[in-house]
Amino acid sequence: MASTGSSSSALEPDASLRPADLVVAVTSHNDARSIGAVARAIVEGAGRSFESGAVRLLHADTGSTDGTREALREVIPAGSLVELPHQGGFGGGMPYHGDPGRAHALRQVLRVVQETSARACVVVDAAVQGITPEWVDQLAGPVLQGRADYVAPYFSRHAWEGALTRGIVYPFFRALYGVRLRQPAAREFGCSARLAAHVLEQDIWEGERSPAGVDLSLAAAAVCADFRVHEVALGARGTARAAQADLGTTIAQVVGALFADVERHVEVWQRIRGSTVVAVSGTPAALGAATSGVDPAALVESFRLGYRELREIWARALPPRVIVELRKLADTPAAAFRFDDRLWAGIVYDFALAFAFRVMPHDHLLRSLTPLYSAWLASLLLQVGHAASADLDARVEQVCQAFEGEKRYLISRWRWPERRR
């Protein structure tokens, strides 16, 4: 058996659900290759920071078939691990790629938090790369010290990494909910028992969008109920899980989940103006200039093709003025290609409205956003693609301000959808 990496384990040797200070859960889906390293980091981290028996370690697997469970058992002593049963099948109406049982898994984890009267919970995905033992304390510490109810990671990323979060999720989340949470859909987080109890009562667990969006919904539920939010700089994040979905599917899943939350919290976000900074623990790793393998020219061409093929669909979601702007953009040479931030914010809002008012099947609508997103990403890369992280942050800040500025338009049309600009 492999070493646990700690001579005085903080893990309770008896895996029954007795009281604990901290619950640490590893979520997995066919992660046999990476789960061992993740588990070793967690065990070592728990051992360094917590007293013996203070931590309950859970494994919430979502139906792995590659020996993930067995790989974990090689690392964690059998009696020190609570393995949660997984839920089979996925009944959603949309083609799904990824981790279909994640909502169920997280729900079980949070129930264990309640059952064990734990003060805090840390969730780590088994596919994550770059984890260190410090993550446990970094994610749990602000909760256990009473400074936060929700602790999100702040991973350092290049311009081409996590662009969907930078271009849509973060600006949209920030503008609507008024909290500058940079990575609200992260699969690693810490949360308090109070927040766990709150989200268990929310209607976020069984919807069509839940499998892909439950992490995002959890963050949205936290900020909409005024729970204290904190970020912790954890360096760079890699993943051992190969991308299983094409860009269109990813957009449909992530943006669909984002939009589904909009309807859920409508009476909250329509009252919020501006946004507040979230405190960050640690210093985000500064990434130097680097070259990506993403070709802006190919993205622009993808947009042009989309304009030719999807314009009629876009016209059902977007006002005429925007279609005219897109035509101009499609005619712009790649070298001068710039996607105006306000135009982009308005487009995302119009898609959110079309989603809410069901102007067409959700999946068709969301997938038709792909060429527009490609155009925005191309524009971003052409401007800052090779820049250092500080320049990138400044550029993303401009995008966010555009989303905050255009929020009035979203509210206005939400309240009177027949009104178009």
Added chain:
Amino acid sequence: MRRAGTSHDPRWYKDAVIYEVPVKSFYDGNGDGIGDFIGLEQKLDYLQKLGVTCLWVLPFFPSPLRDDGYDIADYCTINPSYGTIEDFKRFLKAAHDRGLKVIGELVVNHTSDQHPWFQRARHAPPGSPERDYYVWSDTEELYQGVRIIFVDTERSNWTWDPVAKAYYYHRFFHHQPDLNFDNPAVMKEILSVLDYWLDMGVDGFRLDAVPYLVKRDGTSCENLPETHAVIKAIRAHVDLRGPGKMLLAEANQLPVDVREYFGDGDECHMAYHFPVMPRLFMGIHLEDRQPIVDAIEQTPPIPESCQWALFLRNHDELTLEMVTDEERDYMYLAYSQDPQARINAGIRRRLAPLVGNDRRQIELLHGLLFSFPGTPIVYYGDEIGMGDNVYLGDRNGVRTPMQWTSDRNGGFSRADPARLYSPLIMDHVYGYQSVNVEAEESDTASLLYWMRNMIRLRRLFTVFGRGTIEFLAPSNRRVLAYLRRCKDDLILCVANLAGSVQPAELDLGALNGYVPVEMLGYTEFPAIGELPYFLTLGPYGFYWFELQRPGA
């Protein structure tokens, strides 16, 4: 945590938008000419899209239908014309699946004279428990001086029964004998009726004719302490079944008397506010806010858990019982110059015909309904501006089939038109050929679209259902202005009751620095300063403003 305004909130009724729907009139699912539960279930998507959150289903029990179903012959099953218990259960589940609450009717002041209890009573010996289910007398002398409600059709509250060889008491029609709540067996029966429907999942009941339950000689037989004791017992029984079940009192009384039906929060959860409705119409016709302000300001405070139910129109006449003689005369002259439109102490017209089909007045009245303290009730068909037919007798002119399309029978039924339970509205202004759901669905400027948006907007702000109201006093009495306040929400409502453009100078000095944001278009107006805030309102125009804190 249960969020206010959701269907999980035990006080959901405080934020609800209720839709009053008669089963027979809404949609005929089996093609026999009469609306039914199969049809109602098929139209739930329409109701969900409209944005209402609760369906108040008018009586659907077996009945001779001599009072539109308020003459019940069996409390624990469905009128066969409307379907079966299984149909009802399917409808109820489908409504709940959509987040819609369903409340039914508890008509327990009286039954039909066809009810087995009455048939048994009239054959039972005097003094027997069976006989005592109802109120009997050898003469008409008992309860002298008690007013007659249906003055157009009833000469006395007593009717001779040749079988029983005694008079029986009836506060409404002579074919609706009053139950005797002094008999414990009656109360037991009523509680078992409650249990039957609560077990099925019904979310509450409208308690019909609630002031008249207990009778005492030498009194008006209205609002008696013994009646309140009965209601408390009903409420306690309902509470035993768990939270979230609602009782709505129909007490057509002055607010000070209606207030008693809330008790200390231990009688009804809701009660209709009858006086405010005619005064809304009066205020607009007079172009003067005073009748409306008076009606609201004379409303006594109610327990925090309770709520007023507000409405513009319903299945009955626009009742003028709770206005002064002078006001009644004015209302008759203003709104029913055709004597055919008058019935009992009221006017049997729908909303649109009452205001001459003036879209601006219809919108203004709904703007007031949705922004006054209470829970609004929308009468079926008023969301599309349906008309009426005052020549159909009784109040049947406002109970005609829902107009879905311009096709045969207005899309209400596939039956031979001769089989319909009622003729449709067919005149050239309100006829189903022009006023129907399908047409309004395809017209984004229609009243239906407007109603959907307004209902959705109201639901965004729990202040409308839960907040306080504070009237402003602009010098122009054609302008009605008031603040609604609840926790952090502060809303300013301003309405022009006149058919011409009006200026308004509002004293908002206490809110210096606040920024009014017009709620329908989310348009920011100039910040409030020290000087009076000046607005211009178009004919029958109204604004709702969110007042945003300085620097927020």
